Amino acid sequence: MNKKRILVIASFAGSLIRFRGDFIKSMVENGFKVFTAAPTYTESDLEKINAFGATPIEFNLQRTGLNPLNDLKSIKELKTIMKDNKIDLVFPYTVKPVIYGSMAANSCKIPVISLITGLGYAFTGLSAKARALQRFNEILYKLSIRKNKMIVFQNKDDYQLFLDRKVISKQQPVNFVSGSGVNLNQFRFKEKNPVDQVKFLLVARLIEEKGIALYLEAAKRLKAKYPQTEFHLIGAPETSPSAISEDELNAMHKEGIIVFHGRQTNIEEHLHNNDVFVLPSYYREGLPRTTLEACACGNPIITTDSVGCREAVKEGENGFLIKPQNLEALIEPMEFFITNPDKIKQMGINSRTYAEERFDVNIINNDLIKLIKGVLKI
Structure with missing residues (x-):
């Protein structure tokens, strides 16, 4: 029997x-022939996707902004x-792949399961440009x-907004x-037990909407009051209009207010080396992967009571x-953990338990594969 052929678009x-x-x-283990479509693969990307058992295909996509001619070419x-x-x-998943991938598939009469992973800047920004x-x-x-x-959402708020x-x-x-779930074997649990030095960590895109500026200001205030406390920040410099200045981050690093790591790939190690994960985002999130990884590693979470973010706490x-x-x-809450470090251990254990109950990648992938088999009637 011929394998059913799935195209994942990113x-x-x-x-x-x-x-x-x-x-x-x-999907490969379940007998599907998997293709991936994305712009600008690196050699490392190609090697890893081939190692997964999938076939990578490159196509042109302008990730941000609107250019009707380029977008029509992408379709x-x-x-x-x-x-x-x-x-x-x-x-398809994320905004442009969902929109353009769905348009292309519908015109070819190919069934689509689209994944809404968060609505991002366009549904977060308050400017006239964002509203337009x-x-x-x-x-x-x-x-x-x-x-x-099928339309798959990562939170009920986005579904309600679409309605x-x-x-x-x-x-x-x-x-x-x-x-997207978290691999509990890759992001292993490590018990937290800080005594007189609490370490905070934020991992995110370095833009205003992720709450970076708030975190920096909180670090300034708390560092002056509790000099032994550490405030770590991971993220690559951005070109977005709301990007945080890399010069400002480097200056604060030199002053000893924050520890700025720039882009990092060993996130698990950083989560293990720090105590409390912070994400004060007001971006229109789906369900931030970083908070799931922090839960799996046993970090208590401080995040906003807003779309997507609240799901992890x-x-x-x-x-x-x-x-x-x-x-x-x-x-x-940051000061609470600084002055009550004994609370971090149990809250971290609770984070891991919550990850095992709700965010295990195997549970989520099995659910998605059931949807695929249902649509394909196999």
Whole structure:
């Protein structure tokens, strides 16, 4: 019997490995022939995807901004990829792959399961440009996903927003998963037991919407009061309009206020070396992967009571939820852990338990594969 052929579409080749690697391997193990489409693979990306048992294919995609001519070319390329490789089902994730991948697949009469991984800047920003982009994206989503066989959300808030904005109807088939999941064998538990020095860690894109500026200000205040405390930050410099200045980060690093690590790949090691994970994001998240990894490694979580972020915290059990864009609300739980380091151990154990119950990548991948088999009727 011929293997069913699945095309996974991403806007960034590296995310296929970091966020979808286990899913790709699971599909291959379940007897599917898997292709991945993304722009600009590195040699390392190609090697890893081939090692998963999948076939990488490159296509042109402008990740940000709007250029109708380039976007039409992306749709045309995707249609060619689908036809040439006799694709049976398309699985796109993130904004542009969902929109353009769905348009291409629908025109080829290929079934689509689209994964909404968060709505990002266009549904977060307060500027006139952001509001205009939001309206435009709503139209594109409505046009592109209305014929999809299944729309998978990572949180109920995004689903409700799509209903409220009439992007989808209640009749359209939807499902829910707890983010991309986390590999509990890769992100192992390590018990926290700080005595007189508490270490905080934030891992995120270095943009305002991720709450980086709030974290930096909290670090300034708390470092002056508790000089032994450490505030670690991991993230690559950004070119976004709301990017945090790399010069500012380096200056604060030299002053000893923060420990700025730049881009890092060994996130598990950093989670083990630090005590409490912080993400004061007000970005329109799906379900941030970093918080799931922190839970798995046994870090208590401080994050915002906002879309996507709140999913990773049981209030008072494995961390605290705070009001978005509120410095005092951020400082309060950070100071709590500094002055009550004995609470970190049990909250960290609770984080791991929560990850095992809800965020195990095997549970999530099995759910997605059941959806795929259901759509393909196999």
